[in-house]
Amino acid sequence: MKYTTSLMCSAVAAVALTVGTSVSADTIKIGASAPKSGPQAGAASAVYWPTLELWVHNVNEAGGLDVGGEKMMIELIAYDDKSQPDEAVKNIQRLTTQDKVDFLAAPYTTGLNLATAPLIARAGLPQIVATGNLNNLEPFVSKWPNTFWLLGRSSDLSTGIVGTLTEMREKGEVGSKVALVHVGDAFGLEMMAGGKPAFEEAGFEIVYESSYPLGTQDLAPVISSANASGADAFVAYSYPPDSFALTEQAQVQGFNPDVFYVGVGGALTGFGERFGNSVEGVMAMGGIDPTSEAYKTFREQQIEVTGVAPDYWANPVVYASMEILGAAIERVGSLDKATVISEIQTGSFVTVIGEVSFSDNIVEQVWNVGQWHDGTFYGVNAKGLKPAAEPFVKPAWSN
């Protein structure tokens, strides 16, 4: 009993001590709350944490941010939200009221960004969302004008592939028959809500349509049905595990449509490595201009500093969100939150994903579709940006 009591007492005392730490004048405190454990931890440790670490490293390496003539170093305070809304809310409270951070990196995933938005708004901080999106963002932006949506609307992403297919059909490279599948969860449905009507409107014939439950391992029936439907293009609004599984099944069954497109995960460096030469011509959601100096430097730096190779979509967007925040602080020349927010709303920013700006807090430049070519993923369709390459018909699997 005595041991436990003293243990509890020392725990309580230590909490009190941590709470007491004061704000140092010449550092900017940046708070972050994202998964280090729980179901989203794997994804966050690939596309979120290393990039955040790199940004802090780069800014501090350069002597800090120039705030009104004074160089201020960055101090990152990071907490684990265990992939749960309850924890995320508590972390944001701790960051804003106990640690008294100057700014925040936005949380990870759509759900947790929405759950924490009211609190972040109450603290008056900008929230530049790099890992979440929705079709209907307007009510959100009008309620919380401090939120910025750097991935754009879901419909931007879901209709990108429609644009690419239309472009290829005009050149006579691909027919009108599309097999359309999606994962049966929030993401898949949001994508279908935008994607399916867009395909129909553009005059494509949907010859096969299906959904599969999240977490399904056996996607062989989906691929064989799509194969049997005689589709010219295969489009899957999928999550990383199923993006890998669908690609593998298509290869196993020798399903060779002119266009083979998967959703999230297809832009991962690991995706290219997993399929080797066979990945040539596979399309996926996301993209970047991999030939730009900004991206090349970013890629080399992240590998050097964190040991984690970035992907061709999410990592650069997360990095861009921090670049925008840093640039806005420097331009305003102070840590005043409201003026930083209005600078983000009106300014234009040169980032690793290109020059971006916001209209009603929603980004106007979005990389939609990319395609693997020679082991690199090139953005072939983008809104408001110049594509990095022309789309081409996928050659047959090379195994």
Added chain:
Amino acid sequence: MSRFEINLMLLAGIAITCCAALPFMTEGFYLTLAVNIALYIALCTAWTLFSGPTHLVSLATAAFFGIGIYATAIGIEYLPFPLAILCGGLAGALFAAAVGAMTLRLSGVYFVIFTLGLAELARQIVTYLQTKIFGSIGLFVLTDHTEGDLFYYLLALIVAIFVTGWLIGRSRLGFAMRVIGNDELVAKHFGIEVARSKIILFVISGGFIAMAGAIMAPRYAYVEPASAFNATMSFMVVIMALLGGTRRLWGPLVGVVPFTIVTDFISANFPEHINIMIGLAFLLIVYLLKDGVSGLIDKAMRTRRGTRLQGAKS
């Protein structure tokens, strides 16, 4: 009513008044922490209502909680918030009745396994309905309720759970449950309707857990099946309740408070090693507190009373 009980009620009254003053003292982090603590007190006590006397470990907390969240998410557009909470409780109770009627004849480990699957079942049903019928999965719960409001609702719920638990303890049902808990066969021979008693208790417990979910929905802002039906919650509730001890109605109370504070301390100071540190904390708890905190308190009180008696004799 014994003098001990009167004293206890006075104590509870003072505690509730102190808690009610909390939102006036802090708006920020400590209030949020208090909401989390209050939430788990409500969940663990409601869980103990059923699992304490029956000794059946239920892992269905997440299922009831998620149902409550969805009740608010769907109902908030048409109903005032308190009514939505009641609807949530009703939905949870109905679900518990349906499930209980089917499964409470199961015993021991079969029941545990079934309840574990229940949250997943509820999640899949909701996902299916939303995919096939509504064509969208996320639901917005945009309200103006502050953390302070949620805290008051939870406080009211906790009081309701304790009063219910106290009433059950004094009723025929409570007596029946004690007999069942000690020996189900004996209870049957006494003519106690074992299955019916268990179902009633399961319904009460499930209804309260769903109400807790309904209260918390505004904090989620955007409700998805994956976040509403979170299996981790079921396990946390069991762990905290066992830490406190399930023999007493107030057992979970003395488990939740230290547990939440310790886990919070760990997650603030060792964000990279949460699971390892919590695991170590568990080991310490299991080695040092075998009967839970309430068992320890009981023992301390018994020895004190014992020495007092001895003193009177000599």
